[in-house]
Amino acid sequence: MIKKILLGLLIIxxxxxxxxxxxxxxxxxxxxxxxxDGTCTDFEMTGSGxxxxxxxxxxxxxxxxxxxxAGVKGEHPGPGDILQVDLTSTPxxxxxxxxxxxxxxxxxxxxxxxxxxxxxxxxxxxxxxxxTGKEKIERYLExxxxxxxxxxxxxxxxxxxxxxxxxxxxxxFYVAQDVDRKSGVKLTDLVYFDGNDYSVVAxxxxxxxxxxxxxxxxxxxxxxxxGERIRVVSRDSSDGSVxxxxxxxxxTSPDNIDVAEDGSLWVGAHSNLAALIMxxxxxxxxxxQVLRINLIGTExxxxxxxxxxxxxxxxxxxxxxxxxxxxxxxxxxRKLLICDMD
Numbered sequence: 001m002i003k004k005i006l007l008g009l010l011i012i013x014x015x016x017x018x019x020x021x022x023x024x025x026x027x028x029x030x031x032x033x034x035x036x037d038g039t040c041t042d043f044e045m046t047g048s049g050x051x052x053x054x055x056x057x058x059x060x061x062x063x064x065x066x067x068x069x070a071g072v073k074g075e076h077p078g079p080g081d082i083l084q085v086d087l088t089s090t091p092x093x094x095x096x097x098x099x100x101x102x103x104x105x106x107x108x109x110x111x112x113x114x115x116x117x118x119x120x121x122x123x124x125x126x127x128x129x130x131x132t133g134k135e136k137i138e139r140y141l142e143x144x145x146x147x148x149x150x151x152x153x154x155x156x157x158x159x160x161x162x163x164x165x166x167x168x169x170x171x172x173f174y175v176a177q178d179v180d181r182k183s184g185v186k187l188t189d190l191v192y193f194d195g196n197d198y199s200v201v202a203x204x205x206x207x208x209x210x211x212x213x214x215x216x217x218x219x220x221x222x223x224x225x226x227g228e229r230i231r232v233v234s235r236d237s238s239d240g241s242v243x244x245x246x247x248x249x250x251x252t253s254p255d256n257i258d259v260a261e262d263g264s265l266w267v268g269a270h271s272n273l274a275a276l277i278m279x280x281x282x283x284x285x286x287x288x289q290v291l292r293i294n295l296i297g298t299e300x301x302x303x304x305x306x307x308x309x310x311x312x313x314x315x316x317x318x319x320x321x322x323x324x325x326x327x328x329x330x331x332x333x334r335k336l337l338i339c340d341m342d
Contacts, residue, residue, distance in 0.1 A: 032271070032287060036306045038326070040339035043092060047080060049329040049336050051164065051256055052320040053111040055119070059088035060146050061320070061327060062097055062121065064106040069332040072280055079103040082123060084146050085336075087322055092338060097121070098140060101150030108164030108210070108256070110173065121148045122173060124162045135162045137193075139171070156198040158191045164210045164256060168217050168235070171195040176208030176222055186226055192240035201242050205231070210256035210318070214263065219245070221265055223254035230254060230265065230293065248300050252289060256318030256329070265293040268318035268329065271307065276315060279332070285310025290319030290328060306339070313337045 047067035054061050066080030081104060084097035098121075107124040114120065119142035127133020136155050140148035163178040175191040190202040190211075206227030213220055213235075220242060222231040229249045233242040253273055258266040269289040270276045279286040290306040306319065306328065315331040328337040 032307060032309055034308050035304075036308070036339065038339050038341040040312065040328075040337045043085070043094075043336040043338050045083065045094070045334055045336065047077070048332050048334055049083070050317045050331055051106075051108045052258070052318055052327055052329050052336075053109055053121075054258070054320050054322050054327075055111060055113075055146075056261065056322060057113075058146065059086065059322065061085040061087055061322070062109060062111060063094075063329070063336070064109045064123070066104070066106055067334070069334060072283070072332060077105075080106045082106065082109065082121065082140075082148070086146075087325065087338075097146060098148050098150065099143070101138060101140065102136075102153065104138070107162065108176075110165050110167040112167035112169075114170060118142065119148070120167060120170075122165060122167050124165055124175070125153075126162070130161075135159045137162070137165070137173070137175070154193070156191070156193070158189065158198045158200060161188065163208055164223075166211045166213045166220070168213055168237075169195075172240070174201075174211060174220065174240075176205065176211040178209070179207045179226065190222065190242070194240055199240065201240055202233075209254055210267070212257040212259050212265075214259065221257050221259070223257055223267065225253045225255065225270075228253055230257070230267065248293060248302070250291065250302065252291070254291075255316070258318065258320040260292075260321045263295060265291075265295065266305070266319045266321055266326075267291045267293065268316045270315070275310070279310075279315055285314045288313050288316030288328065288330070290316060290326065305341075 047065045049063040051064040063083040065083045067077040070077040082097045086093045105126040110122045112120040121140040123138040125136040125138050139151045143149045161178045165175045167173045177188045179188045188205050189200045192201045206224040209225035210223035220233045229247045232245045253270040255268040271287045271289045275286040288308045292303045294301040317331045318329045320327045324341050326339040
């Protein structure tokens with residue numbers, strides 16, 4: 001009798017596991033309508049370019065280069081770099097953009113050009129052990145065309161899980177933070193540095209995946225990855241405080257944001273979080289998606305520019321524009337896609 005009961009339980013467990021596996025498989029392998037009006041070329045690198053910044057006046061892209069795939073595989077990734085990619089050359093040429101400074105485990109980066117034309121580059125630098133180490137912000141100053149020299153390292157106890165940042169003035173910036181998923185807490189902070197002091201200006205961000213600012217530095221755009229939306233906030237330049245203007249619901253999980261020359265937002269996104277999770281577990285492909293959000297008019301107009309099942313590039317983290325080119329970065333793929341848009 002006991003053997004029959006145990007056999008029955010075993011059968012139930014096997015059937016339940018099989019059903020769960022089939023359900024997960026269906027979530028990860030959903031059919032999608034792949035599309036893009038243009039052609040893309042692989043730009044191979046030694047690591048992935050999770051974040052990109054464009055100096056449109058010079059045709060230079062700066063890439064947060066780090067071998068994140070090695071980390072996923074449990075291998076030691078080694079120090080990262082900030083890569084300069086010259087988009088004006090054919091084919092594009094790449095070299096390191098920094099001449100000195102500490103070893104980098106880079107994440108979000110921000111390029112700021114002041115009124116005198118001086119270029120400032122800021123880099124989120126993770127500790128090797130994020131559970132116990134301190135998050136750092138590295139500040140660089142351009143000392144020759146496209147080349148940057150390290151100036152200082154900035155830290156604060158308020159910055160605990162830095163994901164992306166945007167510079168809004170001389171030594172003034174905002175840091176969007178990711179949630180600690182192990183804790184179960186779904187909200188996180190937006191931190192502001194005014195050049196002297198750090199403060200939390202919002203504490204209800206649903207996982208800050210990306211952040212950028214309008215050309216006049218009056219409006220911030222924050223990717224709330226967990227909320228599947230872009231939060232648009234006005235900023236008070238006198239104290240850095242923010243006020244929500246609107247939320248743009250996307251129905252997909254946004255990552256980094258590029259503000260194009262026309263003011264539109266170009267957003268890298270993850271259309272299938274189940275596939276993204278499985279990518280980090282078993283290395284399977286996760287879809288890549290780029291959206292364009294036109295803010296002109298009474299209602300934002302959302303257009304899906306690029307969608308791929310992950311074979312061309314997996315885990316898209318951003319879509320950045322330069323003239324008719326679209327650069328697609330990735331969390332883990334050891335390449336960029338440099339696309340010519342029709």
